[in-house]
Amino acid sequence: MLKERMSTRMSATDRQRQLLDAALAVFSRKGFKGTTTKEIAAEAGVAEAVIFQHFPSKEALYNAVLELNLGAFDEERDTAAIHEFMERGDDEGLIKYSILRILSCYHTNPAFQRVVLFAALEGHEQGIGRLREQFEPVYEQFRKYIEKRQRDGALADVDPFDVLMNIVGFAHHYGLITTIMRAVIRDVPDEVVAEHFTRILLDGIRNNLIKAGEARVPTP
DSSP: OHHHHHHHOOOHHHHHHHHHHHHHHHHHHHTTTTOOHHHHHHHHTSOHHHHHHHOSSHHHHHHHHHHHHHTTSOHHHHHHHHHHHHHHTOHHHHHHHHHHHHHHHHHHOHHHHHHHHHHHHHTOHHHHHHHHHHHHHHHHHHHHHHHHHHHTTSBOSSOHHHHHHHHHHHHHHHHIIIIISOOSOOOOOHHHHHHHHHHHHHHHHBTTTOOTTOOOOOOO
16 A cells, blocks of 8 residues: 555656646645645645645746746747747737737647736736746847838838737737637638738738728718
């Protein structure tokens, strides 16, 4: 019996990963405030004391969940791809790639997207702050690129932040209503969705299609 128990005993690393997966599942259903360590332990199938052998508090476990899932983003690959699009001045390719990456996050890890949503709804400052730390450098890179393209005359002279919010807003809203809320069920490849959103967005910001401050006049 002792030998059997020893053979099934997890390593510390495996146990921590099991607890993190269980915590992600419960945090995604109930948020940080609504979750107890007892519920996480039940999800993992262990005694509550096991959690505190690996994490000193619920907050520490929550932070570890954030770090694990944010660390899953392939930042090096994304940075290289984004830089290449920007170097070529490929607005269409850059926007499409960015939308596809966001949609991919909803499909590959919807539980974490729910955790992020709960952090915003609950006003969990530490969680929100960690997200800002992760993504603000990317937003700043995009802002500078948009400003450059505006100086080049390629994009309309509108607030770069508003342009960026349109790019990420399209993708996040689509992911929210189709994956998280499941209010709309669609069997459409992300590639097609990204292509359509990119076309819609560029029709609104390309300088040769619409000029800032100038209303479109319908053709008689």
